[in-house]
Amino acid sequence: MILKLAATAIALALGASAAYAEPVKVGMITTLSGGGAGLGVDARDGFMLAVKLSGSKDIEVITEDDAMKPELAVQIADKMIQSDKVDVLTGIIWSNLAMAVVPNAVAQGKFYLSPNAGPSPLAGAKCDKNYFNVAYQNDNFHEAAGNYAQTEGIKKMFILAPNYPAGTDSLNGFKRFYKGELVGELYTKLGQTDYAAEIAQIRASGADSVFFFLPGGMGIAFMKQYAQSGVTIPVMGPGFSFSQDVLGAIGDAALGAKNTASWSPDLDNAKNKEFVDAFKAEYNRIPSIYAAQAFDTGNLLISAASKASVKDADAFRAALAAAEFDSVRGKFKFNTNHHPIQDFYVREVIKNDEGVLTNKILAKTFTDHADAYAQDCKL
Amino acid sequence: MPTALIVEQLLNGVQFGIMLFLMAAGLTLIFGVMGLINLAHGSFYMVGAFACAAVAAATGSFWLGLVASLAAAAALGALVEVTVIRRLYARDHLDQVLATFALILILSEATRWLFGSFPLYLNIPPLLGGAVALPGGVQYPIYRLAIIVAGLAIGVGLYLLIAKTRLGMRIRAGESDREMIGALGVDIRTLYTVLFALGSALAGFAGAMVGALQSVQVGMGEPVLILAFVVIVIGGIGSIKGAFVGALVVGVTDTMGRVLLPPLLAAAIGPAQASGIGGALASMSIYIVMALILAFRPRGLFSAQG
Numbered sequence: 001m002i003l004k005l006a007a008t009a010i011a012l013a014l015g016a017s018a019a020y021a022e023p024v025k026v027g028m029i030t031t032l033s034g035g036g037a038g039l040g041v042d043a044r045d046g047f048m049l050a051v052k053l054s055g056s057k058d059i060e061v062i063t064e065d066d067a068m069k070p071e072l073a074v075q076i077a078d079k080m081i082q083s084d085k086v087d088v089l090t091g092i093i094w095s096n097l098a099m100a101v102v103p104n105a106v107a108q109g110k111f112y113l114s115p116n117a118g119p120s121p122l123a124g125a126k127c128d129k130n131y132f133n134v135a136y137q138n139d140n141f142h143e144a145a146g147n148y149a150q151t152e153g154i155k156k157m158f159i160l161a162p163n164y165p166a167g168t169d170s171l172n173g174f175k176r177f178y179k180g181e182l183v184g185e186l187y188t189k190l191g192q193t194d195y196a197a198e199i200a201q202i203r204a205s206g207a208d209s210v211f212f213f214l215p216g217g218m219g220i221a222f223m224k225q226y227a228q229s230g231v232t233i234p235v236m237g238p239g240f241s242f243s244q245d246v247l248g249a250i251g252d253a254a255l256g257a258k259n260t261a262s263w264s265p266d267l268d269n270a271k272n273k274e275f276v277d278a279f280k281a282e283y284n285r286i287p288s289i290y291a292a293q294a295f296d297t298g299n300l301l302i303s304a305a306s307k308a309s310v311k312d313a314d315a316f317r318a319a320l321a322a323a324e325f326d327s328v329r330g331k332f333k334f335n336t337n338h339h340p341i342q343d344f345y346v347r348e349v350i351k352n353d354e355g356v357l358t359n360k361i362l363a364k365t366f367t368d369h370a371d372a373y374a375q376d377c378k379l
Numbered sequence: 380m381p382t383a384l385i386v387e388q389l390l391n392g393v394q395f396g397i398m399l400f401l402m403a404a405g406l407t408l409i410f411g412v413m414g415l416i417n418l419a420h421g422s423f424y425m426v427g428a429f430a431c432a433a434v435a436a437a438t439g440s441f442w443l444g445l446v447a448s449l450a451a452a453a454a455l456g457a458l459v460e461v462t463v464i465r466r467l468y469a470r471d472h473l474d475q476v477l478a479t480f481a482l483i484l485i486l487s488e489a490t491r492w493l494f495g496s497f498p499l500y501l502n503i504p505p506l507l508g509g510a511v512a513l514p515g516g517v518q519y520p521i522y523r524l525a526i527i528v529a530g531l532a533i534g535v536g537l538y539l540l541i542a543k544t545r546l547g548m549r550i551r552a553g554e555s556d557r558e559m560i561g562a563l564g565v566d567i568r569t570l571y572t573v574l575f576a577l578g579s580a581l582a583g584f585a586g587a588m589v590g591a592l593q594s595v596q597v598g599m600g601e602p603v604l605i606l607a608f609v610v611i612v613i614g615g616i617g618s619i620k621g622a623f624v625g626a627l628v629v630g631v632t633d634t635m636g637r638v639l640l641p642p643l644l645a646a647a648i649g650p651a652q653a654s655g656i657g658g659a660l661a662s663m664s665i666y667i668v669m670a671l672i673l674a675f676r677p678r679g680l681f682s683a684q685g
Contacts, residue, residue, distance in 0.1 A: 033496030035596060041497075065496075165654050171651075186641075187654030193593035196391040196523065197638050203518070204384035217498050221593045228503060230510025230518040249500040249594075 022309040024057045024301065026134025026244070027080035029073050029101065030091035032065035035191060039093045039290045040065070040243035043115050045283055046291030047090070050298025053278060059298075060307060062086065068191075070100040077101045081108055082297035088113060090297055093290065095119040095166040096140060096190070106130040110311065115294040119165045120172075123339050124373030125332060130313075132338045135293040136262055137371035138166045139173030143324040144260035144344035144365050145211060146177035149236070151365075156183045158207035158233075160198060163187035170213040170238065176372065183207045188214070199229045201207055207233055215240040220249045227253035234372050239263075239359070242290045242349050244288035247357040254349045254357060262340075263292045263329050264347050264361045272328040286358055292328050293320060299325040337377035341370045386517045388638045393525045396630025397530030398498065401585035402468065402607040403614070403622040404537055405578025411617020412553040413571055415467060416475045419459065419482035420582055420607065421600025427452040427583020428590035428599060429490055433530020441504040445556050445587055453576040459473040460575040465568070483601070491597050498596035526588050550574065554617040606633075606665070613669050615679030624680060629665050636661030 028047065031040030044063055051059050062084055066073040073092065080086045088111045092098045098117035105112050106128040114133040122128070123137045149157060157172055159182060161167035167187060175182070182206045186198055200220075202210055210233050214222050219241045226235065235241075239261025247254055265276050265286055275295055279287040287295075303325035308315035323334050334342050344366035347359040402424060409417050430451035435444030463482065507522045541547035549570055552560045561567050566653045586600065593599075610629050614621025641650075641657030648656070672680065 033491070033600070035498055035594065037497050163658070168651050185650040187651050187658075189658055194395070196394070196520075197388060197634055200384055200387040200391060201638070203387070204381050217594055217596070220498075220500065224500075224503075225520070225592065227511065228520040228522055230506060230520065251502070270552065 019257050022305065022311065024088060024305050024310045025084065025086045026059060026061045026301070027077070027086035027089045028061055028063040028091035029066050029076050029080070029089065029097075030063065030069050031093050032063075033067050033171065034228060035193075036068045036093060036215070037329060039116070039216055039243075039288075040091070042245055042288045042291040043091060043093060043294040046279070046287060046294030048114065048123055049282055049291075050295045051281060052282075054299070054302045056302050056305070059302065063091070066092070066097055068094060068097070070097045073101050074104070074312040075099040075107055081105065081110055087111065088301060090115055090301075091294075092117050094164075095169070096164045098122070102131060105127070111310075111316070113297050113320075115297040116290055117166065118339065118371075120169050120240045120371075120373050121165075122312060123371050124376030125335050127337045127377035127379055129317060129338075129379060132334070134297040134299075134340065136342070137339045137373065138169035139176065139373075140344065140369065141240065141260050141262070142173035142367070142370060143177050143372075144212075144346070145236060145238055146174040148258070148260055148365050149174075149178045149209065149211065149347050150180065154180060154209050156181045156208045157211055158182075158183070158184040158186075158202050158204065158209075159211045160186040160188060161213040162190040162192070162322065166215075167213060173372075174211055186216075190218075193221045195225050196229075197228055198222075199231060200231050202233065203229070203231045209233060210235045212237050212241055215243075216246065218361040220246050223250040223253050227251075239289050239347065241320075242347075242359065243290065244286050244356060244358060245290065247349065247359075251357075257349045258362070258366060259347050259349070259359065260344055261279075261289055261347055261359070262342050262344055263289050264345060264359050266358075266360055267329065267345075269328070269330045271326040272330075275328045285357065296325070296327050296329070296332070299327070335374050336379055337371070337374045338379070339371050339374070341368050343367050344369055383516045386513075386515055387519060388634055390519055390523070390527075392631035392634035393627065394527050394630070395634055396627040397527050397628055398585050398589055399603070399606055400530055400623050400626035401533065401581050401588075402603055403610040403626050404534075404606050404619055405581040406604075406677050407614065407617055407619065407622045408550065408574055409578045409610040410611065412550055412557070412574055413468060414557065415464065416472050416479065417464070417487065417575075417578075418476060418604065420578070421604030422483050422486040423452045423456055423579040423582040424586035424600035425490060425595075425597065426455055426486065426586070427580075428586035428595040429460060429494055429499070430583065431587035431590060432501050432595045433494070435501055436499075441501070441591065443585070444501070448583045448587035449580045450584075452586075453580035456579025457572055457576040459579075460572045464575060465571075468571075477606040487597050494597075496597070498594040499590075500594055501591040511653050520577040522592065526592075529584075529588065533584075534619070534623055541619055546573070576676070609665055609669050611679075613672050613679055615676075615682035618679070618681040621679055621681035628668065632664055632668055633661060640664075 064076045090113045093116045095117040111130045116135050118133050118137040161170045236258045239259050242259040304319035307319040310316050345361045346363050350360045352358050427448035431444035431448040434447035435441050503522050507525050510518045510520050610625040614625030641653045644657050645653035
């Protein structure tokens with residue numbers, strides 16, 4: 001009798017856990033070499049930390065380096081879909097690579113979870129039911145910066161960004177909320193390393209403040225050259241221009257710079273404290289926003305995989321859209337176009353107690369902010 | 380456009396030109412004297428930058444790093460010449476292109492294996508940090524001025540080497556008639572090795588100086604190499620004077636084009652498109668200038684041959 005009860009109990013337990021045991025194959029395509037490597041390495045590390053902390057044995061991740069080349073990313077995506085038979089793709093940092101890979105991947109019925117790139121076409125007219133952006137829509141951080149510049153009463157702004165989808169999104173977003181005078185608007189070449197000509201134009205412009213969006217190695221080169229140039233106009237930017245991965249290389253020249261982001265290492269909630277402490281223990285460095293977003297992406301995937309099988313596309317999609325996971329940003333919710341509705345903060349670059357450069361939140365600038373393209377999406 | 384801005388942009392163009400001169404000088408000597416197309420020249424630029432970054436990080440001194448970059452690039456150049464390049468002199472240009480292209484791949488992967496895929500960052504030494512006020516109300520970064528001064532000094536040094544020393548005499552003779560100096564008893568093999576090492580050292584020095592300004596990463600030499608080829612074609616193969624003038628022409632044209640064309644177009648078509656098209660036109664402008672010069676002077680401005 002007891003043996004029967006025990007056997008039933010074990011069978012039930014095994015049966016219950018079987019619902020959680022559907023393996024999910026994830027293809028991560030991210031930038032692990034070249035000037036943009038800091039972002040991709042952080043994203044990969046954040047995602048893998050989420051998988052490790054969850055203890056889940058069912059997530060299998062294949063990672064490949066796209067070297068910031070769209071043609072390489074497309075090749076890798078094709079290989080992952082056709083030979084490796086992945087269920088979910090993720091990892092792309094750069095919007096030009098995302099535009100090359102995502103539409104094709106979701107058209108073949110694969111899910112794509114973006115831990116970073118949020119180009120505007122994919123939030124609007126080209127949105128897709130299988131595409132989820134866990135990070136942000138490209139314009140958002142820059143809209144927050146424009147809002148901050150406007151509310152601070154800055155009269156003359158000089159703005160610059162690289163000439164690629166995220167760059168044009170950035171300056172459009174800034175201009176959507178900043179209504180003062182633009183004394184300069186420059187688009188530089190993606191991957192450009194020498195900014196002498198641009199800095200000379202900033203010097204001659206008479207601006208009160210400079211807003212620049214130059215992620216990764218581009219921002220490091222720009223800030224280093226700006227610090228040497230003798231130009232004293234204060235700089236500001238979206239969180240990407242002053243993210244943790246570049247602060248070490250820029251050095252003290254970044255101190256005091258204001259930047260806007262949806263997250264900061266000092267954001268006060270339990271999940272974020274757990275994340276920052278675990279990341280520091282595992283990788284011996286403070287996480288950047290790319291790591292935080294990838295961590296959330298991993299947890300979203302794990303939460304969906306525990307509720308539905310990835311082979312049942314409709315159920316899995318519904319589980320993803322419900323977004324029932326603990327985010328390091330506190331509350332988290334998707335809009336109708338599968339992009340987040342979230343708060344934005346103004347941060348300042350400071351030196352922490354250990355003498356390491358990092359960001360600290362000054363104020364909140366947007367509450368429950370949605371992106372500007374949701375109404376164009378047919379979902 | 381205010382004068383101070385134009386002066387500053389001209390200085391930027393000159394600084395870019397001087398950096399190209401350092402690359403082109405070595406390339407033109409190697410092509411002029413040895414008749415060798417060396418695509419791996421950009422890799423020596425990269426190796427010099429990495430050597431400087433590694434030594435500067437280990438010792439804390441940028442100056443030691445510079446010395447290391449010269450030494451490392453020269454040593455690697457000599458090694459490559461003795462092992463690989465020596466077999467290519469008698470061969471067709473296409474074989475030389477294939478072999479030196481393979482060298483690029485080998486050196487790039489070796490560097491990636493030794494130093495990893497992340498870019499390295501050098502800091503500008505405090506002595507050369509900050510900006511200085513020039514007459515005319517222009518403020519210019521001291522480090523860029525230092526690059527200009529260093530490049531000019533090297534230019535003068537090369538001129539003295541070529542015009543006033545025995546080695547220079549042999550180099551000039553080799554440019555005119557390679558077979559004849561061999562027949563006259565000059566040790567060609569050592570001359571070629573020394574020349575190749577000299578060219579590589581110049582490229583490594585350029586890489587180290589620019590590395591502190593931007594960043595040090597695998598593949599940083601290839602874009603500069605392409606421009607260096609344009610410079611030596613404009614200036615005339617084998618001529619240091621030609622490399623100098625050609626480099627200044629290319630540097631100033633590229634910088635002023637990037638600066639002047641987008642505002643000119645922005646009024647008509649909006650800033651994003653103007654930047655894209657203006658940037659593309661500015662890159663084209665160098666090649667248009669090259670085509671125009673070749674139309675009138677097919678051998679370049681100061682050709683040493685023929």
